[in-house]
Amino acid sequence: MPAPRVAFVLGTRPEIIKLSPLIRACHRREIQHTVVHTGQHYSESLDTVFFDQLELPAPDHNLAVGSGTHSEQTAEMILGIAEVLSDEQPTDVIVQGDTNSALAGAIAASKRNTALGHVEAGLRSFDREMPEEINRILADHAADSLFAPTGEAARLLEAEGIDADRITVTGNTIVDAVSQNLELATRKSTILEEYDLEPAEFYLLTAHREENVDDPDRFAGILGGVGEFARRTDRTVLYPIHPRARENLAAFDLSIPPSVRLVDPLGFLDFLVLESSARLVITDSGGVQEETCILQTPCLTVRDTTERPETIDVGANRLVGTESSTILAGADEMVSRDGSWSNPFGDGTAAEQIVDSLL
Known part of the structure; x- marks a missing residue:
């Protein structure tokens, strides 16, 4: 061969x-x-x-x-x-x-x-x-x-x-990536100091999918629910915002809740530190659902469906849609999770197994 x-x-x-x-x-x-x-x-x-x-x-x-x-x-x-x-x-x-x-x-x-x-x-x-x-x-x-x-x-x-x-x-290569890069991220990143954030004292939001940020009602529901939860719990939400989502904020004339802090998109190492340090992550990203599960950070998914049901099965994630009321209820439940679930995505050897199969 x-x-x-x-x-x-x-x-x-x-x-x-x-x-x-x-x-x-x-x-x-x-x-x-x-x-x-x-x-x-x-x-x-x-x-x-x-x-x-x-x-x-x-x-x-x-x-x-x-x-x-x-x-x-x-x-x-x-x-x-x-x-x-x-x-x-x-x-x-x-x-x-x-x-x-x-x-x-x-x-x-x-x-x-x-x-x-x-x-x-x-x-x-x-x-x-x-x-x-x-x-x-x-x-x-x-x-x-x-x-x-x-x-x-x-x-x-x-x-x-x-x-x-x-x-x-094989397991998921994201486990390999997180394990390989978390030490590098901890050593290189100063993102917590830059944004004056204390571990476990802030929330992290990512919302970028077309079905959410291109729909004014869904986008408003996400911002309203996340903003209200942050206000009630007296914490800040950091939102690294995708360029298209930022454009739509203006196009739809949506207001940003005072508790939501918009920042430019971040590199993976900075984002990895934020994911591992946040008290709760709210997202519409499939990859973030996996990463938070591996990092033992509670996750709330603002979508109607997910292709990562394993994260829900182990208790790391909850699917809540984009209505403000369901986001509030889900956040109340997830914010107290202690991260003691098991990782369903493998042992971090997926890349080696895939390369072995090529050989």
Whole structure:
């Protein structure tokens, strides 16, 4: 069997973070690899800066796709990725998660008949109105190797007719990433001092998903519920706000509660320190649900569905939607959780298991 030549396709902050343990493992084990950055996140503060912060080499290829409709973005990515694959001739293409970059990488690899591996396979929200749900389903069914983070994810894949011999339960690479980077974050980050925050005395908010921040009623419900809970408990909410969400605040003429403090997007190391130090995290991010679960920080998810039900099953997370009243009730319940739940996402060896399978 020839030595593998791996092409990693990524384009967003979560992909960079979750694939970083795999990229490091390939470097450590001297496996030939290339990194293709689609440029799906076109803000310097939202993507390429993470390579520096995580002490990773710069991407070998940057397609600089930038903004556009989902269709425009995906189509341009497929063309760019296909050209890179033609030049690089990898034996394996690795994609992660549920982004347009993951879908584009999966399509480009399948059209070349190049082996495709999907990291974080088998997640399902069962909400087909989410673009991410369609992306992850299509990537799963195109993949030759599906690296499921949990046994439940593997069961869902088999229920969809995917052969069990294509599925490997590895745990989630976010456990590897958190364990590898938490010490680095603690050593490098001064974010608590910069914002004058005391551990366990503040809340952290992330809200960026289209179905929330592009809908004035849902966005207002999140801000109102979080702001009122912070007022009642006399704590501050730190909200690192996505550029599109900031634009929508003005477009919808939404007011920011006095207890909610807006800040610019943060690097992963700073954000990791905030997640580990917050008393409660309120989020619509799938990755943040996982990270807080691993860090033993209580989480409240302002969505109607989640593809991370394991976080709810172990008591680390609660799903509350976007109505202010349900956010208040959920926050009252979660804020007193002590973080004693078990981690359902593996033992931090997912990257090594995936690399072993490539070999």
